[in-house]
Every structure is written in structure tokens, then in C-alpha cells.
Amino acid sequence: MTKYNCTLKTSCFDLERTLDCGQAFRWRKQKDGSWFGVVMDRPLFIKQEGALLYLSCDPLDAPFWENYFSLDRDYGEMEALLALDPRTAPALSCSSGIRILRQDPWEALISFILSANNNVKRIMGIIERVCSVFGEPDEFQGKAYHKFPKPEVLAASSPEQLKDCGAGYRAPYIVETSKRIAEGYDLPALRTMEFADAKKKLLTFKGVGPKVAECIMLFSMDFDQAFPVDVWVKRISAYLYPGEDGKKAAKAAAERFGVWAGAAQQYLFHYARTMGLKEIDA
DNA sequence: AGCCAGGCTGACG
């Protein structure tokens, strides 16, 4: 029986959507409806009942999880922005309550390198196998799990091992990037840089292009204005704003949503996937 | 059975 030692109050928050919308890949729904995940070596069971979150953690860790789930922020303003425009208002029915998580930059770096030209379900499987092979095993309240692998471990791995996990042609990118991190690269330092500088730094990592860089910035470095453009965002952009291709999407989003551009991106990404949006011809 | 997926790399104009 899971012990929930900590309670957090929320508003405008949907746990399931937040954990299952494709921004993080390690959360799993349990048979009892709770969710289990591991963040920066901390295992957690969590469940939502109305406005309350029940966490299986020491109350001393409450600030850590409040930060992870961005509970300090009020998304009401951002949702009002979407509701105001009849084009984006429909997205709220499936995306309302999603929050941008504050993930571990190292895990985000590796995870989104693996995400390139891939789909969410398969990404989750690859990362799960990478963790079970290279991550430190542990146990929490009777639940066996693996921590996310340390940079030194992935740096010492071989592309063949990673291919066995399903990483495909991205395997050498993981090894090469991990080596740089293991050598002491200060990834969290990018948080405090200017947007363009942080992005430029991320682009120097093998396997990191413009889209992956902005995912890392949005999901783990507090860059609220990051706006990753993938195939789904291209589709939803063309669908909502005829004539707006992928290149114009980010600029237009900055004008429309300002500091909420990243959050809006995730709402629209989830909206597009939920309704199974297909390619639109001209 | 193909087509597609939170795209990137390297080559070539």
C-alpha cells in the first residue's frame, strides 16, 4: 500500500495530461490510477483528487516537487489567452491543465536526442530500456525501478549497446554527447544565458538540432519562450492559421503568446495529437 | 506492407 506523506494544493492543473502529453517519458500509470516516476534520482508515487495532489514523499521534498510541477505559476492567464481566440479555444477541452515540467537538463538532453524522427511510444520504450541497462537499480515502497543513467556510464557505453535498446542511428550521438557532459560540461549553466546563446551552445551537441534544442530549453531550462516546431506543431499551425508554415510558426507564436509561447506550444501539440490531425494540402 | 514518428547530419548548390 502506497504511503502518501505529502499533500499539495493546486489550481488549473491536470496531472494525467501533464505526465502523459509527451514532454516527459518516464512516468507510468499504476493499476490503482496513481503515477510513478523518477526525477533526479527521486522516486515518487503521485495521484490527484480534485485540487489536491497526494505525494509519496517526505514533506521536506515538497518544494522540489512544487518546482518540478511548476505549481508556483498561474496558468490561468495563459489559458485565458487561448480561450480568447476562437481558433485556439477548442484546444482547451483536451489540453487544459497541462503544465510545463521543470525536468533535469541532462535527462532532457539525452531523451530529446532520442526523440528525433521518432514517436512518443517508441521513445518511452527506448528510454525505459536504456535506464534498465545503464541506470542504477533501487527500490521504493516495494517498487523496483532504475534511476536515469549517469553521464559517465553512458559515456562509457558503446553504440552497439544503445542500439540494442532501440536507439537506432542515434546511438553514436548519445555516446558522443555523454562524453562531453561526463568531461564536466556545465549544462545547468545554460539556464541563465540569453536565449540565443543557450540555443547556440546546445546546437554544438551531436544529435541536437533546432527543434531538440528548444525542447531541452523549454522542458528543463525555464525558457518560457522556446517554441519547438515538430511535425505536429507544423500541422496545427497550418490548420489554425492557414498559410503559416513551420518557419513562421515560432515567430508568430512569440507575437501571439509572448512569455506563454512554450506552454501554448504544448497545448497545441497535444491538441493536434489528440485529434489525430493529418497533413493539410495547401 | 508500407507509412510515419517531438529531425538531424553531411553533402552539395
Added chain:
DNA sequence: CGTCAGCATGGC
């Protein structure tokens, strides 16, 4: 600078 073939893998 922009364009583009090739790429591993497995779910649908």
C-alpha cells in the same frame, strides 16, 4: 545561406 537524401526502429 537553403535544400535534401539517408537514416534505424517498430507501432499502426
